[in-house]
Amino acid sequence: MTEVTRTDDSFHVFDTTLRDGAQREGINLTVADKLAIARHLDEFGVGFIEGGWPGANPRDTEFFARAAVELELEHARLVAFGATRRAGGKASEDPQLAALVTSGAPVITLVAKAHDRHVELALRTTLDENLEMVRDSVEFLRSRGRRVFIDCEHFFDGYRANPEYAVSVVRTAHEAGADVVVLCDTNGGMLPGGVREIVAEVLARTGARLGIHAQDDTGCAVANTLAAVDAGATHVQCTANGYGERVGNANLFPVVGALEIKYDRRVLPAGRLAEMTRISHAIAELVNLTPSTHQPYVGFSAFAHKAGLHASAIKVDPDLYQHIDPERVGNTMRMLVSDMAGRASVELKGKELGYDLSSDRDLAGRVVAKVKEQENLGYTYESADASFELLLRDEVRGSRDRFYTLESWRTISEQGPKGFTGNEATVKLWAKGERRIATGEGNGPVNALDQALRAALEGIYPPLATFELVDYKVRILEGQHGTGSKTRVLIESTDGSVTWSTVGVADNVVAASWLALEDAYTYGLIRAGLEPTE
């Protein structure tokens, strides 16, 4: 473990997952969720964690109250978000600003309007009064010992519409004592060229320390953030996994990945970059969204290689086809076994699973031939590692691993006169010299089959009790032949600590599911340390 080194103040990684990220459709965080996410962000090493808007809703108020007691941050400073004071009032008498002070957060981000049209249409006040609101609010919070950052909403559109006014908002905030003025692309419509140009101009005209807050509506939030840094911004506002309203915000992980690796700029404490993949996935779990498999740097597929063309080059030198060593961000290279791949990728995949195929060309050849044969039938092993490993074991051992010998199975699905649908399955098999018959019910034929197989085997193989099916996917192959086509089923199983994936292909969904289930149980029992019996 490297020693913790707090990053200095010259560059800010500012996270707003808990405030702006929570605006994403489908995210609904409890206070406990927010505290847990804050701990992950702190562990990752961001400099600032914006926790919410205390006073605006009870949950955010409670978050700051509990954070003051329960949250011990190693690197990050907690930030409360709010708005400039009401038009026509006094900052010192504004209840909203008072709530920010009460929150106890050492840093306050205030949102301010910088687009003349928004001041008039949405805020319904004068341009001068808006400037006064900025000055008064910043000075008030500074007088209460708070560090203040200003988020200039719709800055880029505002600058294009009325550059003098937009710049005057930046100057006012800066002169009033705001440490950073954050230029926000609130509707996310900017492209990097425009961001770079405007940030450079504002920096030259004001001398204020500038930050960037980018939304991803053009798919350029990461690039816009980096463009601002190129132009002199030293404060980047991001969210974990890019969560945020509409399309989302600038994704913290590729922004930090680019700064640390491509810019060679130290923005995290030493040793933390390698935690990126784990922390990205942990936060996804906390917000209850499946981690995006195709996220840059941290996605499950981010270093997965499929093409045979690439695979043979990767065997020569992995750096030929990877922009970075995945271990730098805590990710791993994976070889996908597919019909586009040849011997090279099968050997690499075997190595990943602990089988040395390179020394036995005959064995490797048999495995490649078997994979091709299976792929012709519609199998795919790229998302079914466990089935691939069983195939590999078959070739190595010369026989199929079996824990039972099937006699027959049958499923019945029916709908009666009153619309009730029932499903039942019966499995007959031999295991350890004994004939077993079991029947299961379920909400579908596959579920019933799973219950029946489990009932038939559970007494004999106790580890089965811990197995659970966690994901189930169906794909009809050759979709132009109606219900007469081949069906491929992928099943993901877990024993509570590890998950594994299996595949089955057959004429119909029930038979294909049966095959994937068989592989799932066989692989799980081997993993549990049992010896095949049949």
Added chain:
Amino acid sequence: MTEVTRTDDSFHVFDTTLRDGAQREGINLTVADKLAIARHLDEFGVGFIEGGWPGANPRDTEFFARAAVELELEHARLVAFGATRRAGGKASEDPQLAALVTSGAPVITLVAKAHDRHVELALRTTLDENLEMVRDSVEFLRSRGRRVFIDCEHFFDGYRANPEYAVSVVRTAHEAGADVVVLCDTNGGMLPGGVREIVAEVLARTGARLGIHAQDDTGCAVANTLAAVDAGATHVQCTANGYGERVGNANLFPVVGALEIKYDRRVLPAGRLAEMTRISHAIAELVNLTPSTHQPYVGFSAFAHKAGLHASAIKVDPDLYQHIDPERVGNTMRMLVSDMAGRASVELKGKELGYDLSSDRDLAGRVVAKVKEQENLGYTYESADASFELLLRDEVRGSRDRFYTLESWRTISEQGPKGFTGNEATVKLWAKGERRIATGEGNGPVNALDQALRAALEGIYPPLATFELVDYKVRILEGQHGTGSKTRVLIESTDGSVTWSTVGVADNVVAASWLALEDAYTYGLIRAGLEPTE
């Protein structure tokens, strides 16, 4: 309907979904899928569709053979992908190049090495021979009347390692007659600043027409593509929804969206931009991936507003919080709280089907409510027009169209001791006052059910004999609950001249298929001019 205008050759939108996009983990396309995707891309109006590597695998060879007969492209040119000839051989005798010519594609993209280290390590030949391979291969294909584009693999890393050599590859290709030299960021490690700089330098040094092929490993593929355009590239290689190896490729939709809207540059035929959202989703369905809800421009959430702060401003003026009018790209603004179908889209859809809902606000309201209720259950009507029309007819008529009254159905699937799998279904129903019982067999439970229903009704409703199921898709909803989740089935049927699509959602695949089958038969019989009897 606007008239079709073919875009000119001055700027190329080049799509490689079918070749590079197919490298994405989890995508496995049949020839029929590829043909269907090509039709969507052509409808969108891309200039070039790269279909695959004929000769490299049987599927791609078959694709080009069938495309020559079955694919009528309105705008796009079909492109075959291949590699430069073998080291030490002659282009005119190279079987791989011969296969490209045989494919019949009018345009060929050849991948060439431009990074000295890759030439030596992966290609295992000399730098001079690599140049000779480029020259010879381009000249050969030009002599066969083909237009040639060159993909310079790993160009940017190569340029940084050995700029003279990388430039000499561009020059060689250009002088040999390649129309476009595409600079590829193969491992996806570039950022926009570097891309812009290198593209500008190469353009200045060679005068060749340049293209860009960006991978998304830094999360900057769209921005990198636009950076290359800023520097003078006039050919962009993209994939639908950004599908591609590892993290993916530059996403066609935000690239085209930025060029058309932000750059105000005409890169699609008139009127096609508004088809973007629909086509993005249709292609996702074809590759059997859930459309990304948070994709820029076309995502379901791309114009969804949650924040109270924003919502009130949007009421004043939607432009305050949206970077573009979503209708320009065929998307819609959504205020969260509500569900998908708004009255406007239901009215529009009704109009399309010949029902005027705008004059009856009460009816339109009932239809919207019903659609929302069904969507909550997991239904989607985007690709199930026939089921939507039946729903509409129900509300208009106040009762369900029925040609029979179901008593019960049952399916049995079984596998016996010898591995034989049988499927049988029995349907009991009343039609025209008569009780009918019929049993069908099939290669799966759904097929058996289809046969049984057909057998029960065919004597009574002769048009049934012409109906055929041509496509069948299954999607498991809420994939984290194993086989206990909801299942959605989409069925496409035809009577030989028209096709229609229906949907069913239930606890399991058999029950969901039954509902989709019922809709398919009911709709088909109504189309055939029969009056519902029950």
